[in-house]
Amino acid sequence: MGQGVRRIVLLTLGWEELPKAVSVHGAPADEIMVEPVPGVLLECDGGWLLLDTGFNTALINDPALRRRFYPDPAQRPILPGPGEPLDEALDAVGIDMAQIHAVAVSHLHLDHAGGLKHFAGRVPVHAQRAEVEYGLANHPEPERHAIYRIDFDDPRIDWRLADGEVEIAPGVTAVPTYGHTPGHQSFVVELDPSAGGGGFVFAFDAADLTENIEHELPVGGFIGVEPEATIEPIRRLKRIAGERGFQLIPGHDPREWPRMTAELAARFTAPGAASALLGPATSG
Ligand SMILES: [Zn+2]
Numbered sequence: 001m002g003q004g005v006r007r008i009v010l011l012t013l014g015w016e017e018l019p020k021a022v023s024v025h026g027a028p029a030d031e032i033m034v035e036p037v038p039g040v041l042l043e044c045d046g047g048w049l050l051l052d053t054g055f056n057t058a059l060i061n062d063p064a065l066r067r068r069f070y071p072d073p074a075q076r077p078i079l080p081g082p083g084e085p086l087d088e089a090l091d092a093v094g095i096d097m098a099q100i101h102a103v104a105v106s107h108l109h110l111d112h113a114g115g116l117k118h119f120a121g122r123v124p125v126h127a128q129r130a131e132v133e134y135g136l137a138n139h140p141e142p143e144r145h146a147i148y149r150i151d152f153d154d155p156r157i158d159w160r161l162a163d164g165e166v167e168i169a170p171g172v173t174a175v176p177t178y179g180h181t182p183g184h185q186s187f188v189v190e191l192d193p194s195a196g197g198g199g200f201v202f203a204f205d206a207a208d209l210t211e212n213i214e215h216e217l218p219v220g221g222f223i224g225v226e227p228e229a230t231i232e233p234i235r236r237l238k239r240i241a242g243e244r245g246f247q248l249i250p251g252h253d254p255r256e257w258p259r260m261t262a263e264l265a266a267r268f269t270a271p272g273a274a275s276a277l278l279g280p281a282t283s284g
Contacts, residue, residue: 003045004171004192007268008200009093010261011039013054013085015078016111016252022075023208023252025218025227034078035252037111039089040202042189044169047101051187051202053115054085056151069110069148077111086115102126104168105152106204106251107181108135108142109221113151121156126168128176129161131183134223145223147181171199175240177206177233179225186237188246196267201241204251206233213238213250 014037020027023035040051059069060077070077081088090097103119104126105112119125135147142149160168162185167173171190178184186206190199205221207213216234218227241248249260 004190004195004197004199005042005044005169006192006195007041007043008189008191008264009041009043009095009268010257010264011041011054011086011089011093012080012257012261013037013039013052013089013115014080014111017076017078019074020220022220024212025220025222025230027220032074033254035208035254036257037085038204038251038257039086039115040187040189041093041095041100042169042172044102044172046169048095048099049169049172050100050103052106052112052204053103053118055079055111056114056117056148057084059110059114059148059150084115084118086118102169104172104174104185104187105131106186106202107131107184108147108152109181109205110146110148110151112204113148116152116157117154119157120154121158124158124160126160126162126166126174128174128178128183128185129163130178131181131185132159132161134182145181145221175237177203177237179223179230179233180205180219180221181223184233186233188240188244190244199244199246201237201244201246201248202251203234203237203248206230206237207248207250208252209250210253210256213248 015034017034019029020031020033037054042049055077059065102124108131135142164176173188174185177186187202191197216231218230222230237248
């Protein structure tokens with residue numbers, strides 16, 4: 001077993017305005033939310049690993065493509081700035097795109113796979129085989145479920161496909177949480193002892209909101225299964241988190257995501273802060 005993860009940086013790659021029923025099955029259709037689009041950077045042995053890649057800006061900024069790929073006015077993508085969300089988010093945390101040595105996608109929905117274009121032909125991309133096969137083989141059905149082949153059919157993508165649970169980097173394990181999509185995966189992240197140990201479980205869309213986790217509520221999006229089938233993966237993630245003493249983080253929670261972003265940013269600047277507290281004694 002290798003070393004664990006040394007630093008975690010949460011990114012917000014945009015937002016989406018949508019009915020809460022997209023996240024919680026059966027929620028009132030007129031309850032509208034604005035949810036963050038998540039990305040997670042993990043500093044591993046060998047470089048940074050990026051979990052999920054946000055929207056494909058071309059499909060939003062081009063009016064004709066937008067009519068095709070965002071036909072429902074009730075589900076509105078919001079980009080953070082005028083450029084590429086990944087570039088802007090990486091700039092803000094002082095990490096260069098070239099420092100990302102591998103990518104993994106939880107699943108292929110439009111708000112998670114749209115940035116794969118930045119990595120095609122450059123770095124390995126981890127996913128579940130069931131997800132990629134579903135996305136490529138059943139045209140046009142995936143498109144009706146907001147899985148857009150244009151985001152991931154580039155033959156230059158260096159897929160690393162898994163059939164179930166797999167360690168994709170030292171300290172990072174992909175855990176299948178099928179249901180939301182046919183090959184959805186979540187991630188268990190174990191921190192290196194030098195980074196304080198412990199860890200986190202990133203649910204991504206196996207649980208959009210804190211209430212999906214706390215009240216074990218089915219998510220609103222599911223492919224090929226009944227909504228209730230999305231509860232078992234939530235319980236499994238809770239069990240993994242509970243056994244390890246790790247926190248389980250939902251994928252799209254408008255309060256929890258920014259709160260965790262700030263908490264992790266503070267935690268991983270803490271060593272500097274701690275040595276600053278020691279002051280002149282350490283510099284003598
Ligand atoms: Zn999704």
